[in-house]
Amino acid sequence: MKNPYIPYxxxxxxxxxxxxxxxxxxxxxxxxxxxxxxxxxxxxPGQCAMVxxxxxxxxxxxxxxxxxxxxxxxxxxxxxxxxxxxIHELEAGDTIYVxxxxxxxxxxxxxxxxxxxxIGGGIGQAPLRPVIQYIRDNRDDYGELTVIYGARTSxxxxxxxxxxxxxxxxxxxxxxxxxxxxxxxxxFVGFVPQLLMEVSPSPENTIAVTCGPPIxxxxxxxxxxxxxxxxxxxxxxxxxxxKCGIGKCGRCNVGHIYICKDGxxxxxxxIKDIPEAFA
Amino acid sequence: MAAKKxxxxxxxxxxxxxxKFRLITPVxxxxxxxxxxxxxxxxxxxxxxxxxVPPKKVVFPxxxxxxRFTIGNPELREKNVEEEGTxxxxxxxxxxxxxxxxxxxxxxxxxxxxxxxxRRELTTLVGxxxxxxxxxxxxxxxxxxxxxxxxxxxxxxxxxxxxFLFQPLTEKGARMEETLASYLEDASxxxxxxxxxxxxxxxxxxxxxxxxxGIAEKLPSLWxxxxxxxxxxxCLGCGICTFxxxxxxxxxxxxxxxxxxxxxxxxxxSCMFCEYTLHASGHNPRPTRKERTRNRIxxxxxxxxxxxxxxxCVGCGRCISLCxxxxxxxEILEQVVEA
Numbered sequence: 001m002k003n004p005y006i007p008y009x010x011x012x013x014x015x016x017x018x019x020x021x022x023x024x025x026x027x028x029x030x031x032x033x034x035x036x037x038x039x040x041x042x043x044x045p046g047q048c049a050m051v052x053x054x055x056x057x058x059x060x061x062x063x064x065x066x067x068x069x070x071x072x073x074x075x076x077x078x079x080x081x082x083x084x085x086x087i088h089e090l091e092a093g094d095t096i097y098v099x100x101x102x103x104x105x106x107x108x109x110x111x112x113x114x115x116x117x118x119i120g121g122g123i124g125q126a127p128l129r130p131v132i133q134y135i136r137d138n139r140d141d142y143g144e145l146t147v148i149y150g151a152r153t154s155x156x157x158x159x160x161x162x163x164x165x166x167x168x169x170x171x172x173x174x175x176x177x178x179x180x181x182x183x184x185x186x187x188f189v190g191f192v193p194q195l196l197m198e199v200s201p202s203p204e205n206t207i208a209v210t211c212g213p214p215i216x217x218x219x220x221x222x223x224x225x226x227x228x229x230x231x232x233x234x235x236x237x238x239x240x241x242x243k244c245g246i247g248k249c250g251r252c253n254v255g256h257i258y259i260c261k262d263g264x265x266x267x268x269x270x271i272k273d274i275p276e277a278f279a
Numbered sequence: 280m281a282a283k284k285x286x287x288x289x290x291x292x293x294x295x296x297x298x299k300f301r302l303i304t305p306v307x308x309x310x311x312x313x314x315x316x317x318x319x320x321x322x323x324x325x326x327x328x329x330x331x332v333p334p335k336k337v338v339f340p341x342x343x344x345x346x347r348f349t350i351g352n353p354e355l356r357e358k359n360v361e362e363e364g365t366x367x368x369x370x371x372x373x374x375x376x377x378x379x380x381x382x383x384x385x386x387x388x389x390x391x392x393x394x395x396x397x398r399r400e401l402t403t404l405v406g407x408x409x410x411x412x413x414x415x416x417x418x419x420x421x422x423x424x425x426x427x428x429x430x431x432x433x434x435x436x437x438x439x440x441x442x443f444l445f446q447p448l449t450e451k452g453a454r455m456e457e458t459l460a461s462y463l464e465d466a467s468x469x470x471x472x473x474x475x476x477x478x479x480x481x482x483x484x485x486x487x488x489x490x491x492x493g494i495a496e497k498l499p500s501l502w503x504x505x506x507x508x509x510x511x512x513x514c515l516g517c518g519i520c521t522f523x524x525x526x527x528x529x530x531x532x533x534x535x536x537x538x539x540x541x542x543x544x545x546x547x548x549s550c551m552f553c554e555y556t557l558h559a560s561g562h563n564p565r566p567t568r569k570e571r572t573r574n575r576i577x578x579x580x581x582x583x584x585x586x587x588x589x590x591x592c593v594g595c596g597r598c599i600s601l602c603x604x605x606x607x608x609x610e611i612l613e614q615v616v617e618a
Binding site: 003004005006007009033054055056057058059080081082083084095097214239240241243244246247248249250251253254255256261275276279 | 345346348350353355357385386388389390391392393394499502503528529530531532533534536541543545548550555556557558559560562564565570574577578581582583585586
């Protein structure tokens with residue numbers, strides 16, 4: 001068995017900024033240095049990987065590409081600490097290391113035949129992106145796809161081109177928001193939980209998936225319950241500081257759950273009674 | 280496997296024989312007893328109560344290399360634990376061996392931890408009974424342990440006064456018996472019987488206790504209870520309760536580079552430290568010692584049993600005896616029971 005602490009060497013194919021500012025978000029498209037890794041690699045929407053640079057360290061990120069996108073993995077990384085600052089220095093052609101896939105995934109097979117609503121905020125769209133892409137690449141397997149997304153300003157929106165594409169393509173219903181009024185913004189102004197009430201999706205045969213800042217999640221969960229969604233129809237991802245990513249080093253626990261191994265994907269039903277889950 | 284007799288006079292020769300392996304015994308270093316590889320049998324300090332530092336670092340070093348690399352070269356060179364060679368820990372206490380069998384569950388669930396498990400495979404544990412409880416804070420008997428406990432051990436040496444009763448317990452123990460055959464004699468029939476009455480006597484000398492029944496289920500219901508603030512008010516956050524705990528297994532991972540040569544290493548970490556759960560964003564889900572203490576107790580007495588079916592505490596009493604501000608896990612558990 002492969003040593004789970006040894007990462008794969010990978011090459012950056014492309015890198016671009018999604019958002020500006022001190023906490024800018026940069027997307028990296030990477031492939032393994034050894035093509036043979038692709039023969040054994042298989043990930044599913046929602047899974048994560050440790051990404052890093054030997055000599056600096058590694059951190060856990062969701063894989064923001066769907067397995068239906070072949071030949072590369074995508075990571076969208078916000079610059080917040082030591083590792084992410086070093087990763088942001090890298091450009092196309094540079095070497096990076098990837099360890100994974102780690103953790104569980106969204107039950108895309110169980111959701112076949114259902115409508116899916118994604119509710120994202122800020123960098124929280126990164127784990128939702130593979131869900132959306134997976135559904136769009138297997139369009140006949142799913143019902144309606146509704147995408148709700150917001151960030152502070154339009155400049156803070158990730159994946160801007162893809163949202164434009166989704167709006168034009170017509171294979172899903174896309175709703176965007178900014179927190180405060182800005183010039184030439186044709187879409188909703190307000191917070192994501194408010195936009196959710198405006199869109200008001202029916203809970204009938206529908207799954208809601210939400211990722212974003214904790215305060216947004218808190219109100220989205222409340223509003224989903226108001227709309228009639230039951231806890232087993234609602235999915236989210238949890239995050240905590242992680243080191244090993246394989247359920248050994250201890251720190252990512254909420255209650256008896258290790259987020260790195262048992263998560264990051266949970267139904268609200270699974271975590272609603274664990275007080276530390278929303279700490 | 281039949282018990283044998285090992286005369287105490289022959290222990291020096293036995294240690295000499297075992298020094299062909301990587302031989303680890305308790306040693307005295309100033310006022311501290313700890314486990315260390317010895318070069319000379321005379322270094323072994325077997326007339327001890329219990330060690331200040333548990334032997335967990337033999338299989339789970341305080342800092343260990345996972346892999347090495349050279350800056351500018353993409354190759355990662357995995358640490359080969361096999362090179363450390365066959366290891367014998369001679370003279371550890373039953374609680375510390377039992378702790379290893381508890382921690383084994385963590386390192387082997389789902390992903391197998393290659394470093395820890397390889398060391399466990401290479402290591403034979405020769406334990407010694409506690410005739411007297413080593414500490415006034417011993418409470419192993421509350422947690423399915425015993426001063427004569429066998430869990431996790433390969434050989435148990437029952438201290439009969441002038442000699443040991445040598446009890447091989449596993450296949451590794453049987454191989455140890457073969458290795459030491461020339462130093463062992465047949466045990467007298469009365470010894471085995473006497474050993475079991477001695478065990479009862481030793482158990483009776485343990486004064487502290489807790490009834491763990493129901494604690495695992497009760498802890499989550501006390502999430503908001505004021506007891507957590509009360510029991511953690513004095514805490515300094517020094518982490519000694521976790522560093523000296525034989526079942527604490529949390530670790531950090533860090534990269535180190537010097538003159539272009541680097542390694543990724545892992546090192547003991549403590550849930551009692553602020554940085555342990557600190558997110559890069561600045562958010563900390565366990566911002567004060569209250570949340571950290573609640574997690575430490577809940578992890579040992581609720582989360583671990585829920586997950587691995589065993590309490591992650593062996594009742595060695597180190598965290599009580601060595602806490603600089605006298606925080607006492609048994610007093611905390613009593614408050615949990617009474618809350």
